[in-house]
Structure formats: structure tokens, C-alpha cells
Amino acid sequence: MDTLRQLESDQLRSDLPDFAPGDQVRVDVRVREGDKTRIQAFQGIVLQRRGSGYSETFTVRKMSGGVGVERVFPLQSPSVSGIEVMRKGLVRRARLFYLRDRVGKAARVKEKRT
Amino acid sequence: MGLAMMGKKIGMTQRFNERGRAVPVTVIELKPCPIVQRKTKAKEGYNAIQLGIGKRKPSRTTMAMAGHFKKAGLDPMQNLQEFRLSDKEMEELAEATSVDLSMFESGDFVDVTGTSKGRGTAGVMKRWNMHGQKATHGVHEVFRHGGAIGQCATPGRLFKGVKMAGRYGNERSSTQNLAVMDVKPEANLIYIRGAVPGPNNGLVVVRKSVKKGHKKAIV
Numbered sequence: 116m117d118t119l120r121q122l123e124s125d126q127l128r129s130d131l132p133d134f135a136p137g138d139q140v141r142v143d144v145r146v147r148e149g150d151k152t153r154i155q156a157f158q159g160i161v162l163q164r165r166g167s168g169y170s171e172t173f174t175v176r177k178m179s180g181g182v183g184v185e186r187v188f189p190l191q192s193p194s195v196s197g198i199e200v201m202r203k204g205l206v207r208r209a210r211l212f213y214l215r216d217r218v219g220k221a222a223r224v225k226e227k228r229t
Numbered sequence: 230m231g232l233a234m235m236g237k238k239i240g241m242t243q244r245f246n247e248r249g250r251a252v253p254v255t256v257i258e259l260k261p262c263p264i265v266q267r268k269t270k271a272k273e274g275y276n277a278i279q280l281g282i283g284k285r286k287p288s289r290t291t292m293a294m295a296g297h298f299k300k301a302g303l304d305p306m307q308n309l310q311e312f313r314l315s316d317k318e319m320e321e322l323a324e325a326t327s328v329d330l331s332m333f334e335s336g337d338f339v340d341v342t343g344t345s346k347g348r349g350t351a352g353v354m355k356r357w358n359m360h361g362q363k364a365t366h367g368v369h370e371v372f373r374h375g376g377a378i379g380q381c382a383t384p385g386r387l388f389k390g391v392k393m394a395g396r397y398g399n400e401r402s403s404t405q406n407l408a409v410m411d412v413k414p415e416a417n418l419i420y421i422r423g424a425v426p427g428p429n430n431g432l433v434v435v436r437k438s439v440k441k442g443h444k445k446a447i448v
Contacts, residue, residue, distance in 0.1 A: 119240040119256060122418075147248060170243055170251070194249020 137204025283307030
């Protein structure tokens, strides 16, 4: 097992910022169209971070035309070209699934000020 | 059969493909396997090489086996296995003292043989993938049973080989047509797409795929 964790940790990326559930983030997603790649932004609130190490994923939720859209990104995937934290959220739990049942003003997350 | 190698299953992890998708991979350690014995058509009546892997304490080695290793000029090893070769393959290995993972490259298809994890006494749902019965609708006490196992007065007996509960696992098992995703010669590791029989640290045999050995996977 140690060899395996070692192999994985060698490949972990260090270019990603610290972020937590409740944060407003912009994920720059590498999209491949034919033989061209371009960057597409996906901006929303982080609902959860799941797993650890090389297999960690995170879920981002945004409202798009009145419809909630959630995307799950593997944190270590090369398709996640970058993450920018737009706003730190002040939340009291690690899984923010309650946001799914809320719309409009109720679906807001308090900002964490430091 | 062709040339094959013995190695150790390190475990499973994931890698990302060019589209950024996670792909499950098994890491297998393939250290160079020394050739312990060569069998030839002239002497034994068939062509084969015997490969060894692991270490065995001299105190745990029988005198007969100690002599066998001494003849090859090697320290006692834990496992030995013989692989039948063609005349051509035998010729190619005429000078070799060991076999290493250079026989595999990224994109090859391989078959991996190991000893599956022992599951002890297992019911028919786990062992034979039967469906069991409903959890509700009046079913009682037979939720995980397989159903009928035979007929009535004709034939008045059970046919041989009916699938029932019993010992499951801990038997030789092969997974065929697995693609090699990556080879790391400096660390003696290969990455194979998908799962492989047996527990981590278990002994596995990796060989060129019998069915798709001539084809290449898109990695």
C-alpha cells in the first residue's frame, strides 16, 4: 500500500488553492473540441469535497437559467486547469446539500471575513 | 503459450486520460525474473524456461530445492513457474539470464492470472450471481435463496453441477485482454487498465494476451 500512496503523492498537484465547502469558486475547465482545446469557466458554490489524495473530487453548484447545475470535478484531473476562489463562505457543515432545496435569497451563503 | 512474467500486485489507483477522465488502473511490480532452468526439446522433450520470484530462507528450503537453485547459481526463491516457449522464443532468450518487463509496452493487451481472494463459504448470490428473491411481497425467510434446484419424480434426482452455495474464491483466476496503460522500467512497474485477480501483494502472472496479443490499445 505504501508504494501505491507514494506513487500517487508524487503526482499530486500543488498549483491549486485552498478552498472549502461554501466557497464561491471559478473552475477553469479544459474542454476538447475536435483537436482544439479551450478553457471554459464554471462558477458556483462548492457543495462538498470528497475523498482524499489522488482520487479527491469536489462538487460545484450553480444556477443556470433558473435551473440548478452541479458538476463533480476530480481535483487532480488535468481537465481542471485552474481554480480561483472568488469568495470565502461561512458555513457550519462539510456537505451543503441543503442548498439544493433552497432558491433565491435562501440559497445564499454568508461570507467569511477575515 | 509464450513468454510471461511473474510479479506482485501492488494495488489499484487511478490515472487520467487525455480527456481528463479518471481511469481505474492496477499497479503491478515486475522485477526481473531470473531464469532458474531451461528445458529443451533435446533433453526434456519440450521447450520451456523456469522463472523464479521472491526470496526463500535457506533454512526453509529443502535440500532438493537448494541443489536446484545452486545449479542455477541463484539464491533460493519463493515461487517457481515454468513457461512453454517456441523454438524461436527459446533462441531469442539463449543469452538471457533473466526476463524483465521490457517485453511489455504501453498499449499492449495482456492476460493476468492470479489467485482470487478467498471468500469462504458463500451463498448463491455472491458465488453465482443469482438474483435471490424479493425483499417484500410476502417472501419469507428465502430472500437470498437461489430458487428451485431440480424437477420432480422425473428425473427424481439432482443433476450434477447444479449451482449451490459453497467455498468461493482462493482459486486460480485469469482476467483477459487488459490494456497496458504505462510501463515504468526504472521502478519495475506496469500500469494495467482495470482489475486483476487476487489481493494486494499477491502473486500474479502477466502474459501477452492470448486473444488480442497482436492488437494495440489506444492509451
